Amino acid sequence: MKxxxxxxxxxxSHAIVLIVLLFLTAISxxxxxxxxxxxxxxxxxxxxxxxxxxxxxxFMHMKFESLFMKLMVTGVFVLFALVIIITFIxxxxx
Amino acid sequence: xxxxETGTHVSYLQHKGKYKGILxxxxxxxxxxxxxxxxxxxxxxxxxxxxLGVLMRIELIAPGETIMGPQTYNGMFTIHxxxxxxxxxxxxxxxxxxxxxxxxxxxxxxxxxxxxxxFSFYLFLIGAIFGVLSQFIGGGAPDTxxxxxxxxxxxxxxxxxxxxxxxxxxxxxxxxTGLNFIVTIHxxxxxxxxxxxMPLFPWSLYATAWIQVLATPIIGITLLMVIAxxxxxxxxxxxxxxxxxVLFQHLFWIYSHPAVYIMILxxxxxxxxxxxxxxxxPVFGYTAILLSSLAIxxxxxxxxxxxxxxxxxxxxxxxxxxxxxxxxxxxxxIKVFNWVSTMYGGSIDLKPPLLxxxxxxxxxxxxxFTGLTLGALAANVQVHDTxxxxxxxxxxxxxxxxxxxxxxxxxxxxxxxxxMYSNKLANIAWGILFTGFxxxxxxxxxxxxxxxxxxxxxxxxxxxxxxxxxxxxxxxxFTGLILMVYNFVYHIKRGAIAPANPWxxxxxxxxxxxxxxxxxFDEIPVITTDPYIFGTSTENKQK
Numbered sequence: 001m002k003x004x005x006x007x008x009x010x011x012x013s014h015a016i017v018l019i020v021l022l023f024l025t026a027i028s029x030x031x032x033x034x035x036x037x038x039x040x041x042x043x044x045x046x047x048x049x050x051x052x053x054x055x056x057x058x059f060m061h062m063k064f065e066s067l068f069m070k071l072m073v074t075g076v077f078v079l080f081a082l083v084i085i086i087t088f089i090x091x092x093x094x
Numbered sequence: 095x096x097x098x099e100t101g102t103h104v105s106y107l108q109h110k111g112k113y114k115g116i117l118x119x120x121x122x123x124x125x126x127x128x129x130x131x132x133x134x135x136x137x138x139x140x141x142x143x144x145x146l147g148v149l150m151r152i153e154l155i156a157p158g159e160t161i162m163g164p165q166t167y168n169g170m171f172t173i174h175x176x177x178x179x180x181x182x183x184x185x186x187x188x189x190x191x192x193x194x195x196x197x198x199x200x201x202x203x204x205x206x207x208x209x210x211x212x213f214s215f216y217l218f219l220i221g222a223i224f225g226v227l228s229q230f231i232g233g234g235a236p237d238t239x240x241x242x243x244x245x246x247x248x249x250x251x252x253x254x255x256x257x258x259x260x261x262x263x264x265x266x267x268x269x270x271t272g273l274n275f276i277v278t279i280h281x282x283x284x285x286x287x288x289x290x291x292m293p294l295f296p297w298s299l300y301a302t303a304w305i306q307v308l309a310t311p312i313i314g315i316t317l318l319m320v321i322a323x324x325x326x327x328x329x330x331x332x333x334x335x336x337x338x339x340v341l342f343q344h345l346f347w348i349y350s351h352p353a354v355y356i357m358i359l360x361x362x363x364x365x366x367x368x369x370x371x372x373x374x375x376p377v378f379g380y381t382a383i384l385l386s387s388l389a390i391x392x393x394x395x396x397x398x399x400x401x402x403x404x405x406x407x408x409x410x411x412x413x414x415x416x417x418x419x420x421x422x423x424x425x426x427x428i429k430v431f432n433w434v435s436t437m438y439g440g441s442i443d444l445k446p447p448l449l450x451x452x453x454x455x456x457x458x459x460x461x462x463f464t465g466l467t468l469g470a471l472a473a474n475v476q477v478h479d480t481x482x483x484x485x486x487x488x489x490x491x492x493x494x495x496x497x498x499x500x501x502x503x504x505x506x507x508x509x510x511x512x513x514m515y516s517n518k519l520a521n522i523a524w525g526i527l528f529t530g531f532x533x534x535x536x537x538x539x540x541x542x543x544x545x546x547x548x549x550x551x552x553x554x555x556x557x558x559x560x561x562x563x564x565x566x567x568x569x570x571x572f573t574g575l576i577l578m579v580y581n582f583v584y585h586i587k588r589g590a591i592a593p594a595n596p597w598x599x600x601x602x603x604x605x606x607x608x609x610x611x612x613x614x615f616d617e618i619p620v621i622t623t624d625p626y627i628f629g630t631s632t633e634n635k636q637k
Contacts, residue, residue, distance in 0.1 A: 076308060079308065079392075079395060080308070082395075082396070083312075083348055083395065083396075086396065086399075086411075086414075087341075087344045087345075087348070089410070089411070090344070090399070090407050090408050090410075090411040093408035093409070093410045093411060094406070094407070094408045
């Protein structure tokens, strides 16, 4: 088994990520007051996805991983997005 | 020659670790012992659920009430389904054979996270106990069926919440096992074992593990949403509260259809190990088989809507899901052709594991073809929610996963316990099981086509002949099960000592003593050849 490289992120980058997450949380609370009609769930999911990407990239050190690993994780999100999109298409077509 | 035969080998069963006695089992982090803990629990729960199944068949032997009332019958089929699906069929193959053989097959000493592995087992046990308790306490056995469809599951006064919590906890166990296997396969393969030198059972576990990790959280959240609707009156699914019951079906089947592949993919992996060994021939189409596993796992994500053709989904969705259902049959068929081609021209040794593996193909094909009937939009309207569906999924789940489990037990029993079972008894048990299985389930196809609804405790007299034959089959099947388990239990202490390689297999588990040592390998093996090379080169490799 190959020896793993270690990475130590700076406190500054952690602080920036924290601020971004708090900001996005505030946005997601704020947009609940606006009426996007059938797209309200989509807007909430897009904001949540950005938060998830931020956490995985920085806190979970995905940015230090190989391209293969990045593609696999991206594939997971594409898969999940497809499942959600197909479900909502059914609602749209009914 | 095995060290077992020379008496110098200390097996994992004799290994003296940190703890002694029962604690050496309850606190073990050895993947093999954890696999056996799962095995023993699953056997116990299997017989509980099987007895419930036999009781249901006795009730159905004649129209009207025979041994139980309708509410008891509803509870019986619900808890039979919950135990069979969530406690046995979904976890059994990865948890028992995956735990025991995955590290050995990839040349590792354990899984990546041994403590997490033990934690998964305890989550499984807690979930299983919750599931069984829901039958006996409080408001009575849940009566929703294992599918928990709303709005009824949000309204029923029975123990639905206990059953939902049980399924939720069992789901967590499944996720952690899947995660453990993915990391183990990525990080712990022996030197020289590239992805395309990995045996096909680990490949099937890899495909399964991704489904476990990605799909199971969806059912977990969905079941919590039902609990929230029941307890807090939050309107997710109840139209009166602003919800939508079809959304539940979408979310439920987004998990539960891929779950069918969690059940069947490892079974396919097991028989893929058995065919080359008992044909003494390399597996035909190694790459095709592994790619078809991944294709089944991937396409299997997008066919959930075929459970909902009559639920009021849009016309566009119906043809989309119907089309993909037919597509997913292609990689399944690829596997079947490859298994048959593996046996073609081989030196066939018709031992019990091969008998079960061949039965797997036969029964799985019947289940698969009738699945295409259900996947066709027009036919589905006729047979939806009839006994035809019951027969179809029992052919897939019991005939497929169940027979693959039995095949795996007969194949790896000598390695797991270091003893041989009686081939004669195993052959007789197989004959009884195979006959009983078909007598039990095939009549359900016929009465289903004639219009017999599923989940009804009463029926019109015209369906009685089919039900009587089916009930007779249940007793034959149960006899076969008892005989098979007796054969295993009796020979666990009294059977002949198993050699290291009783079947002349070539994968790594057959290169180590029976039973394996605590750490599997004295030295991590270096892999220099493909996994299924028989003949001279293999004999050299073993020397």
